[in-house]
Amino acid sequence: MKGRGIVLVAGNRDTFVRALTTVRLLRSLSCSLPAEVWHLNDEQPSKDMVRDLYKAGAVTRDLGDPQLIRPVIQRRNAEKQFQIKAAAIINSGFQEIIYLDSDNIPTQDPSFLFRTANYEATGALFWPDFWKTHGENKIFDILNIPCQDEWEQESGQMVIDKRRAWLPLQLAWFMQQHHEIYFQFLNGDKDTFKYAWKALGAPYHMVTPFLGMGGSMVNDIQGKPVEQPWQLIKRYTMSRANTWLMPQFYISDNGQACMDFIHPEGEPECVLEQFDQVVPGLQEAYFAFGGIGGETRS
Template identity: 40%
Template structure:
């Protein structure tokens, strides 16, 4: 699998016509047995994360603190698998008014992976969900996103990625669609009304459960949501403004580490720090110095993946708009670094490091019992 500079995600995997037809047949049969939406099981609005281990718990601590500082009072669920989360972490996060939920207490799952995202959304207590990756930072209070006209009309809001799926990818024939002119979905944030999109969400779960096949030509869960909706010919709302690239360096030597996603009014909504994650960020390190964006026209637009000193970064080429980050974004990064400092200086941080080392060396990740080190 590769990403070309002209923004096409290509694959070198070959699949037989009979396999394409079998996968198409299987998902159509699966749709027939999806149970109806359980009207009395879910309710209200909330935010859902999945997290575990030192990398994503570090990111989670910053993300939720910024979320609460924005004024958001929506309830938050944090889903984890087995012993990826310790009792100390649960206590440490109590002040943020969150609920930790263990996949093992609601379903039979024994390994981490992309399928945990739709699984968390399906099993969450909420009817309307803003799903956030742990390394995603809300720029403003995200509660207002539930009021977007596109979401109210369709029950779903997706955000675009930099890339487009190759027209030769077998997924198009499997789902019976030719909408390869649309951008891929970036699943670091998803807005879903489960009552409106129950069947689509369950089909997405089916694609991920068959990840041993689908992940050979898809990039994890990233587009399984959009492709499930497309397979069922269900209308969804995709934010129109393409994501910007935030990072360090000047226009001609740029290293992007964060995707900036927008709302329906083209205002900054999220900074998804998916490359330079907080667990390896230095306390004095500023990663949000400049922003590269593409104009909304048909001019040349290129995206480059770069390896800089062992770190993956992103740069834009072609017709690009470069600007220094705003004071508000700089201030937001300073707040994130302040929370990172609090986290790293806490006794809980060191205990959790010891805990994660212990359970991995003892192969206790999937134990159903809590572990005291």
């Protein structure tokens, strides 16, 4: 393994399309890092998709190859194959990796992350999720680690130096390989990385800002197709003293799955910003490069 690169995983047609869109966006943002798109053996991309990814500067890699260090032969008995991320990272030809989910939409060239002080000090950058693991979760006993008041991990993006993180990567792979056990305690793959690092005392840095969300106010949609599905960004104000967030999930009158931030228990106030002012031109570029998602478009 050598060099730096981008690693994504994909499978069905939609995820390959999203991965292709992400790679195209990266190139439009002047990111020159090579990219690998990993898939299961029974989810082969079409010849056209392989060609399009190659043109965009990415190669497809089969996780079912028995010559790999950690091949993935069997599928998980579920729609989402969350157990393949660690294997894709371990099997990658790159030493230093920026991992991105196929639906992770970059807003700038992420190459700078390799040069940040926290990455150089630890060799692993992780991002927080909205929630915290319950204190009575048995994962703390299983891994013999202390229960701490801290955010769970969102593993849709990670920066990892495999040379420095080889052992915790193997433990994360083990937990994902034995998903029938560990996914009972953790929400899919995401926290297997953080807890693998914790169990082995390996250093990592958890990015501190709270998550935000981008979308449309359902009351403004009124059942009509939306040409620009991301109208607003909603985020909590920065408050380092805050220890709890309150994301709310519900179904709108139009039958849409919705998410919002609320603050009934002293959570920080939220701010609303225009999406196109925060990331000008992003959604136009996303759909121009073949992006899918958001509201149904006419």
